[in-house]
């Protein structure tokens with residue numbers, strides 16, 4: 760049973776890598792410019808460890824407590840890069856930073872300030888991305904372009920480094936609508952980089968259903984969950 764799961768994860772991981780490489784090549788991009796983040800929110804620590812064994816060394820979690828638990832159970836901090844991709848409550852920041860994650864889901868000036876203060880106290884620099892609400896859906900998380908400008912205008916300190924923008928396509932978007940949202944996100948990144956004299960090299964966008972479109976529009980980090988666990992676990996993903 761465990762061998763089956765491991766074999767299936769190896770196959771899924773290799774298939775995803777190969778599709779990501781193909782999408783990059785089709786877009787005339789270097790496949791090494793795209794990092795695949797394995798989103799392990801659907802699976803337990805044991806299967807997370809198997810995914811790492813399959814070769815995935817960037818792990819994304821959307822709940823801080825689950826990240827803590829897995830990081831502690833698996834002692835993976837030295838071998839993987841963690842990514843926080845969901846809502847981070849400010850009172851969970853300090854404990855989360857122990858695992859030295861990249862934080863993709865910065866959605867307020869307050870949260871950025873807290874990350875800066877806690878990073879400074881810990882003597883570290885934290886890489887973060889600002890989350891934009893690319894679809895404009897009320898129900899979706901992330902900031903408006905104007906809110907992003909406010910945050911970029913009040914950059915707290917050098918204990919945080921804003922390395923880019925994170926976006927999700929809206930609900931019920933077909934692939935061409937998703938692609939145009941990703942394209943707008945890239946244009947927004949380019950505009951903000953010029954306006955604020957920042958590099959903003961990273962675009963975190965694209966999930967199991969739309970990573971090819973995201974890569975065509977310049978994604979440097981794709982966050983892939985359900986595709987990796989097909990046939991391994993019933994994740995009831997709708």
Ligand SMILES: *Cc1c(COP(=O)(O)O)cnc(C)c1O
Pocket residue numbers: 798800821844845927966967968982983984985986996
């Ligand atoms: C769950 C999740 C993903 C992965 O989605 P899949 O469709 O399962 O690949 C990516 N990004 C965020 C923010 C998520 O919450």
